[in-house]
Amino acid sequence: MGDGRADPRRRVPRTDALLAEPRLGAAAARIGRDRVKAAVRQAQDRARRGEIDPEEVPDAALAALPPAAPRAVLNATGVLLHTNLGRAALSDAAVAAVVAAAGHTDVELDLGTGRRARRGRDALDALAAAVPSAEAVHVVNNGAAALVLAATALAADAEIVVSRGELVEIGDGFRLPDLLASTGARLREVGTTNRTTVADYAAAIGPRTGFLLKVHPSNFRVTGFTSAVPVRRLADLGVPVVADIGSGLLAPDPLLPDEPDAASTLRAGAALVTASGDKLLGGPQAGLLLGTAELVERLRRHPLARALRVDKLTLAALAATLGDPATPTRTALHVDAAALRGRTERLRDALAADGRKIEVVPAVAVVGGGGAPGVELDSWALSLPERYAAALRTGDPPVLGRVARGRLLLDLRCVPEHADAEVRAAVLAVPGDD
Numbered sequence: 001m002g003d004g005r006a007d008p009r010r011r012v013p014r015t016d017a018l019l020a021e022p023r024l025g026a027a028a029a030r031i032g033r034d035r036v037k038a039a040v041r042q043a044q045d046r047a048r049r050g051e052i053d054p055e056e057v058p059d060a061a062l063a064a065l066p067p068a069a070p071r072a073v074l075n076a077t078g079v080l081l082h083t084n085l086g087r088a089a090l091s092d093a094a095v096a097a098v099v100a101a102a103g104h105t106d107v108e109l110d111l112g113t114g115r116r117a118r119r120g121r122d123a124l125d126a127l128a129a130a131v132p133s134a135e136a137v138h139v140v141n142n143g144a145a146a147l148v149l150a151a152t153a154l155a156a157d158a159e160i161v162v163s164r165g166e167l168v169e170i171g172d173g174f175r176l177p178d179l180l181a182s183t184g185a186r187l188r189e190v191g192t193t194n195r196t197t198v199a200d201y202a203a204a205i206g207p208r209t210g211f212l213l214k215v216h217p218s219n220f221r222v223t224g225f226t227s228a229v230p231v232r233r234l235a236d237l238g239v240p241v242v243a244d245i246g247s248g249l250l251a252p253d254p255l256l257p258d259e260p261d262a263a264s265t266l267r268a269g270a271a272l273v274t275a276s277g278d279k280l281l282g283g284p285q286a287g288l289l290l291g292t293a294e295l296v297e298r299l300r301r302h303p304l305a306r307a308l309r310v311d312k313l314t315l316a317a318l319a320a321t322l323g324d325p326a327t328p329t330r331t332a333l334h335v336d337a338a339a340l341r342g343r344t345e346r347l348r349d350a351l352a353a354d355g356r357k358i359e360v361v362p363a364v365a366v367v368g369g370g371g372a373p374g375v376e377l378d379s380w381a382l383s384l385p386e387r388y389a390a391a392l393r394t395g396d397p398p399v400l401g402r403v404a405r406g407r408l409l410l411d412l413r414c415v416p417e418h419a420d421a422e423v424r425a426a427v428l429a430v431p432g433d434d
């Protein structure tokens, strides 16, 4: 060439220097040195071929790395428990507990005596303390597992009496009747889609009855000419009542008057309540079982219980969640709408200072994820052109909003306040109109 420039191949950074680069070093700690090395080699080759400048090698290597999976996202959908976004976000206390439990722990050991102890006693004690009307409690892998265990231990080769109006599909093809039938229990359907009476249940009860099942229709509402039988009336029929309340609310919440809670359901006479840990309780994925000492003991002793057992990370997160119920889910549910409006307007003003004119509009947030159907929470949102949706979703961090009537709405209700700056940066990273 003879133009006096040094051969670029000589300026390609060395592998060890690249692996010492902080961002690539951090990536190596995350996904392993070998995978980072492979990306580094590729980027060096591209520089040697002249496709990129030697200075661009670190960035090219980083860009070629597989993204972390799963990726953290900002939930600006206004849906508190979004199934596709992992339902409840853990509290800081629960996250710290998970980290602490990641190594060896005393999950099944009494450090005082040096003897074996009841697995997960912190979480179980905290759950029992949170719901004093439960004589005993147990925890399994998720709400579905709680139902499977109850059906298997209490009604295999027997009948489960359930209203036709409560044979629900939870989502993604998960149908409760199929799940129950898979245990070998027989479903004895009573009543009709819209109306079931006490007499319907009473007529179905016989020597083969295992239990009466009451299921909270957690993702739809039936209105009009309807009637359902409350747990209180079923409890008089002389057979155990198992109530699947769904969302994991432990005590009543004035914002959700129609959402059943564990304490009230047990006081109404349910022998067993099943619920999820990662819905309104705001904890880790888990299935909660609360009820009489006799029934819970039968569940705990059943061989299937071992297969549905939760791991130490779940137990740690659950204990921490119960210890400090100020979870992100609860905070998002109880947000003061006026404060949320102020916060959204401050973000709008900051974006306006950067030359983005964006409107703040009233919005409606929902619980989602199988809880409080029909409850609309007054909320506020930034309203952006729809084209922002894909750009924000594929950005870093991904920001998920809700598209409605040709606009992308970003509701900050479920976004931690400290992340507002990230939302702002994400919006600014999308090319503006002009």
Ligand SMILES: *Cc1c(COP(=O)(O)O)cnc(C)c1O
Pocket (backbone or CB within 6 Å): 142, 143, 144, 145, 170, 215, 216, 217, 218, 244, 245, 246, 247, 275, 276, 277, 286, 287, 369, 370, 371
């Ligand atoms: C969510 C839900 C379930 C399933 O719980 P998972 O924790 O998702 O397994 C079962 N029943 C009801 C009523 C629910 O709302």
